[in-house]
Amino acid sequence: MFRLKNVAAGVTALALMSTAAMAEKVLRIQSVLPNTADEVFMLNEFGKDVAALTNGSLTIEVLPAGAVVGPRDIMDAVDAGLVEGGFAWTHYWGGKHVAANLFGAPVAGAGVGLDNIAFLSWFQYGGGKELYDRLWDEMGVNVKAFMLQPVGPEALGWFPKPIESMDDFRQMRFRAPPGMVGAAYADIGVPAVAMGGGDILPALEKGTIDAAEWCCPKPDSVFGFQKVLKHYYLQGLHQVTVNADMYVNGDFYDSLTDTEKKALEVAANASLSKSLSYRIYENGKALKDLTDNHGVILEDTPADYFTEYMAAAKKALQAAADENEFFAEVWQSQKDFADIAVPFWAGAQTSNAGLGRAHADTLK
Numbered sequence: 178m179f180r181l182k183n184v185a186a187g188v189t190a191l192a193l194m195s196t197a198a199m200a201e202k203v204l205r206i207q208s209v210l211p212n213t214a215d216e217v218f219m220l221n222e223f224g225k226d227v228a229a230l231t232n233g234s235l236t237i238e239v240l241p242a243g244a245v246v247g248p249r250d251i252m253d254a255v256d257a258g259l260v261e262g263g264f265a266w267t268h269y270w271g272g273k274h275v276a277a278n279l280f281g282a283p284v285a286g287a288g289v290g291l292d293n294i295a296f297l298s299w300f301q302y303g304g305g306k307e308l309y310d311r312l313w314d315e316m317g318v319n320v321k322a323f324m325l326q327p328v329g330p331e332a333l334g335w336f337p338k339p340i341e342s343m344d345d346f347r348q349m350r351f352r353a354p355p356g357m358v359g360a361a362y363a364d365i366g367v368p369a370v371a372m373g374g375g376d377i378l379p380a381l382e383k384g385t386i387d388a389a390e391w392c393c394p395k396p397d398s399v400f401g402f403q404k405v406l407k408h409y410y411l412q413g414l415h416q417v418t419v420n421a422d423m424y425v426n427g428d429f430y431d432s433l434t435d436t437e438k439k440a441l442e443v444a445a446n447a448s449l450s451k452s453l454s455y456r457i458y459e460n461g462k463a464l465k466d467l468t469d470n471h472g473v474i475l476e477d478t479p480a481d482y483f484t485e486y487m488a489a490a491k492k493a494l495q496a497a498a499d500e501n502e503f504f505a506e507v508w509q510s511q512k513d514f515a516d517i518a519v520p521f522w523a524g525a526q527t528s529n530a531g532l533g534r535a536h537a538d539t540l541k
Contacts, residue, residue, distance in 0.1 A: 285490035289515035333413030334390030352389035
């Protein structure tokens with residue numbers, strides 16, 4: 178009996194040790210954003226799903242921007258194992274590989290009409306995920322990545338007065354995203370200036386820039402652009418879809434059980450849908466507040482913007498494809514998908530837009 182008790186006690190102790198060891202798997206993710214950002218809220222929602230799916234054997238801890246390294250050093254830190262995970266937008270790493278732009282912010286819908294929902298269709302069922310998984314090897318980093326949060330379409334931006342044509346737009350010093358998106362603005366004669374989100378409002382107040390874009394009604398209002406500018410244009414082409422993702426150190430990922438790896442995959446797929454749903458409602462509430470309480474006027478984007486910007490975007494895309502074989506492969510995949518899916522989806526979205534407008538017009 179004594180021996181059986183000892184054996185039982187030993188088994189119990191081993192079980193407790195095993196449970197404790199399982200609970201020690203903490204995936205620390207440093208974000209490029211402060212913990213108050215909507216993206217971090219959704220990242221924490223993702224973490225809750227992972228913990229639930231793994232019975233707590235894998236938990237996620239979100240670290241704010243700057244906690245371990247600077248925002249632009251996150252990928253290198255994850256690659257080196259200084260932190261287990263990172264969170265940013267895929268196109269942040271366009272300097273490491275130009276094809277990152279096609280996953281993070283394909284300029285003008287990749288030039289073939291991909292909105293944020295069509296992009297997800299390509300990513301999940303049109304071969305995009307397989308190419309995304311190859312991106313990191315092409316980039317030469319030791320990471321496993323998961324796309325988590327589609328954002329968009331982003332607003333054209335904020336202006337001090339209405340713009341009737343591209344000639345008016347070209348008179349504005351305009352905060353635009355860096356990289357291919359901003360380069361397309363410069364190509365059509367818009368004086369594009371790149372700067373971080375927190376620098377935009379001070380630059381507007383000082384007159385360093387005249388107009389600006391950041392994202393969408395909710396994050397724009399948090400930055401307070403409505404304090405300085407009142408003319409807001411929702412329809413833009415520059416970032417029709419913007420995708421945020423998580424990067425996990427490859428060695429840490431390999432140490433996970435099959436169940437934990439599957440939990441990350443399942444929670445990531447859920448996050449894609451949940452993020453879309455969350456942002457529609459949050460941006461709707463923010464836009465209503467901006468127009469009802471802050472004197473913001475919604476304007477219609479000039480027609481010549483669409484033709485000029487699309488031409489510049491296609492020129493930039495073709496130049497990148499000519500220079501980089503993997504970029505060309507990804508872009509060709511998007512074009513092949515668009516030839517099949519976009520005619521249907523564009524027609525359906527036209528109907529959806531008319532449906533929505535019919536209700537929106539009754540609220541004026």
